[in-house]
Amino acid sequence: MYLFNEQENEIKNLIKKFVLENIEPNANERINSRIFPKDILYELGRLGYYGMIINEEYDGINMDAVSCMLVINEISKSDPSIGHILAGLNFGVCFPVQLFGTQQQKNDYLVSSMKKFKIGVLAFNEPDGAGMGQINTIAEEDGDYFIINGVKSMITNASIADYGLIFAKTRDKVTGNERYNIFIIDIKDNNAISLGKEEETMGLQSLKIADIHLSNVRAHKSCILGSDGDGFKIILKSMELMRIANSAVALGIAQRAYDETVNYTKIRKIDALPMIELQNVQFKLADIRTELAVMELSTFYTAQLFDQNPGNVKYYSSISKYFVTEKAKEICDKCLQLFGGYGYIRGYIIERLYRDIRIMTILGGTSEALQSFIAYGITQEDL
Numbered sequence: 001m002y003l004f005n006e007q008e009n010e011i012k013n014l015i016k017k018f019v020l021e022n023i024e025p026n027a028n029e030r031i032n033s034r035i036f037p038k039d040i041l042y043e044l045g046r047l048g049y050y051g052m053i054i055n056e057e058y059d060g061i062n063m064d065a066v067s068c069m070l071v072i073n074e075i076s077k078s079d080p081s082i083g084h085i086l087a088g089l090n091f092g093v094c095f096p097v098q099l100f101g102t103q104q105q106k107n108d109y110l111v112s113s114m115k116k117f118k119i120g121v122l123a124f125n126e127p128d129g130a131g132m133g134q135i136n137t138i139a140e141e142d143g144d145y146f147i148i149n150g151v152k153s154m155i156t157n158a159s160i161a162d163y164g165l166i167f168a169k170t171r172d173k174v175t176g177n178e179r180y181n182i183f184i185i186d187i188k189d190n191n192a193i194s195l196g197k198e199e200e201t202m203g204l205q206s207l208k209i210a211d212i213h214l215s216n217v218r219a220h221k222s223c224i225l226g227s228d229g230d231g232f233k234i235i236l237k238s239m240e241l242m243r244i245a246n247s248a249v250a251l252g253i254a255q256r257a258y259d260e261t262v263n264y265t266k267i268r269k270i271d272a273l274p275m276i277e278l279q280n281v282q283f284k285l286a287d288i289r290t291e292l293a294v295m296e297l298s299t300f301y302t303a304q305l306f307d308q309n310p311g312n313v314k315y316y317s318s319i320s321k322y323f324v325t326e327k328a329k330e331i332c333d334k335c336l337q338l339f340g341g342y343g344y345i346r347g348y349i350i351e352r353l354y355r356d357i358r359i360m361t362i363l364g365g366t367s368e369a370l371q372s373f374i375a376y377g378i379t380q381e382d383l
Helices: 006-023 027-032 039-046 064-077 081-101 101-116 229-268 279-308 315-343 349-361 367-378
Strands: 119-124 138-142 145-156 163-171 178-186 193-195 211-221
Touching: 006 039, 027 349, 039 211, 064 081, 064 229, 081 101, 081 145, 081 163, 081 229, 119 145, 119 193, 119 349, 138 279, 145 163, 145 178, 163 193, 163 211, 163 229, 163 367, 178 211, 178 229, 229 349, 279 315, 315 349, 315 367
Parallel strands: 119 163, 138 163
Antiparallel strands: 138 145, 145 211, 163 178, 193 211
16 A cells, blocks of 8 residues: 555565575574574574664664654564564664764764674563553662662563663752663663563563663763753654654554455355355455555555654554554454464464454553543644
8 A cells, every 4th residue: 555665665675585595494482482592583683674764874774764664564464472582672772863962972872783783672661561651760860870669561682782862860969850861771781670571471472571670770970861850852753763663563563463364255055155155254354455555554654754754753653553553353263263273272373463453552551541532632722
């Protein structure tokens, strides 16, 4: 439905080839066995995909947002865990460092991510939730340093992270006013940081998810990303791309579910007829195909808006994320239904996709939170 240009189609073909050769072989068995795709990620890093949106000055490959989402989408058709990992590294970590970081921070963290394939994480969520009122990680000023204490909860890539963007609340010693900052902190080999157990998730089973415990972490003021008090602004900016990426991942899952279902209905027979020849099945597949076309248009049009740099992409990325993830969840349910009892059996790809899609209406902003944000926008004059 979305019309890609020649360069974008070349990128799509390149990443398709990579997926077929490197990710798809034994993907279902690897994912269901919770095997972390270390070698695949290393190869993606070697090819430059850790820095898709990063300038060539820092050894990135400087893709536009549409091309980035094409990569995330194609990978997610095979293994959405890898798509999510790549999205988090690019848009949750490297993009805000490039946009808000000092020259020294860019040299230290962007170049190391590109050249040494170091992994960074965005640590925002806390045990009580992801709202501003639930932030209990505190950074207390101590001369030229901050002393940080708190827990960051369910952080993707935590157990393999080299460094993290830690969101914390600071208080002015004189006025008592609170402000929010992001600190770039080395995680690996940091004695003041410990990790919780790796969580076993329902879906996206290639992910390494754990809590990050910060106990008197000493961070110099030079570790602050952006200006003092910019923390929330940085989160909102990174969310613009992350929510489009959430759409791209969910779209990939739904597209694969549809492809698996079409193939299944061609070989599965009812009363000697392939299921796909039954009008009821055809109509259901037609509905899904139509929904996928609109979902693709929503995802890549929003990415195009980001490339054109309008003033309020976060509003439209929220609309896209809400619409695409909810529709993708419905599509996976419809597809599993067409598989009948076989769709409920572990080992069938559709069963795994059904589990994978469930988190997509939760992470990156729940559907309920997005509904509230979208509704608030309706009351404003300028969307």
